[in-house]
Amino acid sequence: MKRLFLLPLLAIAISCGDTKDNPENKDFTTRFEKSGGTETPTYQEVIAFYKDLDTAYRSIKTYEVGTTDIGEPLTLVTFNPNRSFDSEFSNDMDVRRILINNGIHPGESDGIDATMMLMRDLAQGKIEAPENTWVSAIAIYNVGGALNRNSGTRTNQNGPKEYGFRGNAQNYDLNRDFIKRDTKNAAAFAEIYHMIEPDVFIDNHVSNGADYQYTLTHLFTQHNKLGGALGDYVHEEFQPMLEEDLKAKDWEITPYVNVFNSTPEKGFSQFMDYPRYSTGFTSLWNTIGLMVETHMLKPYKPRVEGTYELMKSILKITAENGTKIKEMREGAFNAFAKAETYPVQFALDTTKTTTLDFLGYEGKMQPSEVTGKERLKYDVNKPFTKKVTYYDYFKPTKEVTIPKAYVIPRGYRDIALILKANDIKFDQLKMDTTFVAQVYHIDTYETRKSPYEGHYLHYNTSLKTSEEEVTIPKGGYIVPTDQKGIRYILETLEPEATDSFFNWNYFDTILQQKEGFSPYVWEDKAQQFLETHPKIRIEFNLKKSLNSDFANNWYAQLDWIHKKSSSYEKAHLRYPIVRMLN
Numbered sequence: 001m002k003r004l005f006l007l008p009l010l011a012i013a014i015s016c017g018d019t020k021d022n023p024e025n026k027d028f029t030t031r032f033e034k035s036g037g038t039e040t041p042t043y044q045e046v047i048a049f050y051k052d053l054d055t056a057y058r059s060i061k062t063y064e065v066g067t068t069d070i071g072e073p074l075t076l077v078t079f080n081p082n083r084s085f086d087s088e089f090s091n092d093m094d095v096r097r098i099l100i101n102n103g104i105h106p107g108e109s110d111g112i113d114a115t116m117m118l119m120r121d122l123a124q125g126k127i128e129a130p131e132n133t134w135v136s137a138i139a140i141y142n143v144g145g146a147l148n149r150n151s152g153t154r155t156n157q158n159g160p161k162e163y164g165f166r167g168n169a170q171n172y173d174l175n176r177d178f179i180k181r182d183t184k185n186a187a188a189f190a191e192i193y194h195m196i197e198p199d200v201f202i203d204n205h206v207s208n209g210a211d212y213q214y215t216l217t218h219l220f221t222q223h224n225k226l227g228g229a230l231g232d233y234v235h236e237e238f239q240p241m242l243e244e245d246l247k248a249k250d251w252e253i254t255p256y257v258n259v260f261n262s263t264p265e266k267g268f269s270q271f272m273d274y275p276r277y278s279t280g281f282t283s284l285w286n287t288i289g290l291m292v293e294t295h296m297l298k299p300y301k302p303r304v305e306g307t308y309e310l311m312k313s314i315l316k317i318t319a320e321n322g323t324k325i326k327e328m329r330e331g332a333f334n335a336f337a338k339a340e341t342y343p344v345q346f347a348l349d350t351t352k353t354t355t356l357d358f359l360g361y362e363g364k365m366q367p368s369e370v371t372g373k374e375r376l377k378y379d380v381n382k383p384f385t386k387k388v389t390y391y392d393y394f395k396p397t398k399e400v401t402i403p404k405a406y407v408i409p410r411g412y413r414d415i416a417l418i419l420k421a422n423d424i425k426f427d428q429l430k431m432d433t434t435f436v437a438q439v440y441h442i443d444t445y446e447t448r449k450s451p452y453e454g455h456y457l458h459y460n461t462s463l464k465t466s467e468e469e470v471t472i473p474k475g476g477y478i479v480p481t482d483q484k485g486i487r488y489i490l491e492t493l494e495p496e497a498t499d500s501f502f503n504w505n506y507f508d509t510i511l512q513q514k515e516g517f518s519p520y521v522w523e524d525k526a527q528q529f530l531e532t533h534p535k536i537r538i539e540f541n542l543k544k545s546l547n548s549d550f551a552n553n554w555y556a557q558l559d560w561i562h563k564k565s566s567s568y569e570k571a572h573l574r575y576p577i578v579r580m581l582n
Contacts, residue, residue, distance in 0.1 A: 023056040028120050032113040032160075037301025040109040040160045041116075043146040046139050049116055050077050057123040058083055062139075065195075066188025069169035070144035074188045077115075079122045079135040088134065089195050095134045096322040098315065099198035101189075101278060103140035104175050104205070106164025107154040110294050111204020112140060114307035127312060130319035136196055141185060144169025156208055159300030175203075176453045178281035179492060180504040181418060193282065194423045199325050200290070200318050201282045204307055207293035210257050210264050211378040213359035215298045216306045218242065219256040219291035221279040222272050224394045225346060226286075230332040233324070234288055235392075238317065242290075245313040251306055252359060255390060256293045261376055263363040267389035269348055275491050275499040284487040286332040288325065290314070333484055342490045343396030344497035352393035358386055398496055402481055403579035406493050407437065410475035412576060415501060419479060422488055426479040434471045437578035440464070440495060442502075442511070458503040461496050463575075470578055478580070493577055502575065513572045517562055519555065526561045536564050 030049065031041040041049070054062045059081045064073035080088045102111040115137045121127045122135065140146045146164035153165055168174055168185055177186045207217060223235035246253050257264050258271045273280040279289030292310055294303040318325065336342075362382035368375035408415055410428075419426065445461040481489055495502035530537040540561065544551040550560075562568055 023124070026052050026056050028053065028056075028124075030113060030116050030120075032304060033117070035161075037299070037304065038159060038161055040113055040163060040300075042149065043140055043143060043164075046112060046116065046146075047075055050075060050119070050139055053077075053120060053123060059129075060119060060123050061088070066184065066191050068143045068185045068188060069172075069183050070147060072143045074141065074143070074185070074192065075139040076192055077119055077137045077139055079119055079129075081129045091197070093134070095132050096200065096318050096325055097134045097196055097198045098136065098200045098202070098318055099193065099196050100135070100137035100311065101141055101201070101203045102138060103142050103146055103164065104203060104278065105166045105173075106140065106142050106146040106148075107157065107166055108204070108206035109160060109163050110206055110300070110303045110307045111202075111292065113304045114204065114311060115139075117308055118311055127315075130315045132322050133315060133319045135315065136198075138189070138192065140164075141189065142168045142174050143185075145174075154206075154296075157206060157296045158298060159303075173453055175278055176276050178278060179275045179499045179501075180453070180455065182454055187421060190421055193285075197285070198282070198287050199329060200288045200314060201279065202311060202314060203278045203289070203291045205291050205293050206296050206303065207256065208296060210259050210262070211297060211361050211363070211380070212254070212257060212264060212295070213361065213383055214252055214254050215295050215302050216246065216251055216253040216310060217256045217293040217295065218253055218310075219271055219273070219279070219293055221283045221289040222270055222346075222394055223392075224349075224396075225272070225280075225343075226283050226332075227343075228332055228335050230286055230288075230328045233328045237324075238288060238321070241317050241321070242310070242313055245317060246310060249309055249313075251309050253310070254356060254358060255392065256291070263376070264358060264360055265384075265386050265388050267353075267391065269391035270394075272346065272394065275488075280499075284491060285484065286329045286487075288329075336486050337482065340402060341399040342402050342487075342494075343399045344490065344494050344500075345396065345398035346394040347397045348391055349393040349395040350391060354390045354392050356388045356390045358388035360384055360386060360388075400490070400494050400496070401581075402486070402490065403438065403581050405481060405580040406479045406489065407470075407472050407578050407580055408477040408479065409472060409576050410477070412477075415506065415577075416477045418501075419477075419485075419489070419492075422485060424479060424485045424489060425483055426477045429472060429474055429476045429478065432471055432473050433476070434469060435580065436467055437470045438581055439466050439468045439470065439578050440575035441466070442495065442573045442575060445503075455505050458505070459498075461500075461503060463495060472578075495575055507575065510571060510573060510576065513569060515567075515569050517558070517567070519558055522558055522562060525565075525567075526558055529561060529565050533564070536561075 031039050031045060050062050053060045059079055061078045063076045065076050067073050078088060100115055102115050145168050148165040149162050151162050154163060168183060172183050174185050177183050220234055220239050223231035226234060243253055256271055257268055259268045275281050275284060279291055282289045292307055294306055361378045361380050363376055363378045365374045366377050441464040443462045443464045445458045448457045479489060491497045491499060492501050494500055550556055
């Protein structure tokens, strides 16, 4: 996939290599700067800015990648002071790569403006180019939302004057779509991500939640979920380095304040970024992920300036620690390649905590003048610094044994195509193949009662496991786990994983029986079946004696017997993807 994509890119780079204009002929002052920090540019203005920057400076290059639900491509911008005729996406280049994502929620436009200034200042030399570090940015990810400008939907937010809308052209929240992949935006992002293979990923946002003194908060990918030495490195070294570097520039920062209608001093937990989210998705390839969450109630100007300074700090830290980051990521890939088990579910570990010196405001409950009920009110005239308990440790609650491979029947080609789009390698069976496999049956699951991003998401899924001789027809897909994408494979194909394809409704057809029985016909057959299967008859009578609801429900009794018989369809609740253990 990479080589096919890079051919036209290389041609563009060659054709434009000697046609750079005199930068002095262009005004690269942004709309944000011209407005005194109160406005953000339109989508068209952002793209025009980057194309002009591309024309003026050899270190800046723009690419159009894929398409989005509104029909426009994603615009990828790169800063590379060592640009040459060789592809800047080549794996032969020993550089640390940073990918910045902006406008996933276009009303949260801080990163859009901050990145425009960052790329310009890098190109103009106002920021020293980080050594052996390559910087890229998606100008605006949610193009459809950016084109849907308004001044009211960000109810909690203090500026800018106009901004985009959270939903994309199909009204999806794109920061829930990285695994389920309902949108063209998500497909284009995957193309960019796997082309770049970033070491560090930044996704720029604006927070909702409590009130406090900070303009900046950070949301690093959860370190226990990231796992191993890399997770420890992010938690114990990378994150503190960022906090210290920003503090030296008089920018205080705290972890994302994950509370709703409550005060932070009561303690709060780290946000668990499952693979549906951007940093959860990128962590599946051991990328160090960070969401920037500026505070919604702070004026727009310092929010953008803080995002700018944070990204500068990330560039500096990445450059200074490039060798360590490379070693940590390589070590993580090696560790997962050798692992025998993998955690697919986590829970908060309340036995371990971190204490924050938190800069907050006094908050209290008082009668509402609107509802007459209690409401939360912060007093910004009463700032405080308090010790606050931060719950930032999680523990695995469910692990699975890593199989040698998964085998996907040909009828589930849509799954194979998603895997392929995420650089997962597989082979197809040349003939019908019989082997002993580990087979899952869905035992229990729960389903959301209301729609969630176009789905009725399953959760609390549990399985029954057996070993069976199975025959997979010719054309089935064998997906080995011995590859760099092992975490993506496990997170999507293991039904009990939080963001598995099963939980996102890709296999709902197995949850419904396709064949049944007419009671008056099955009554006679059921009697014959029990007479010829005495052990099942004993089990049936015991169940009736112990379960009064069952004893009083004639249809449930007939259905129970039917499910014990050969008439019961094998596909019902049987997960079609099997595990090859040897």
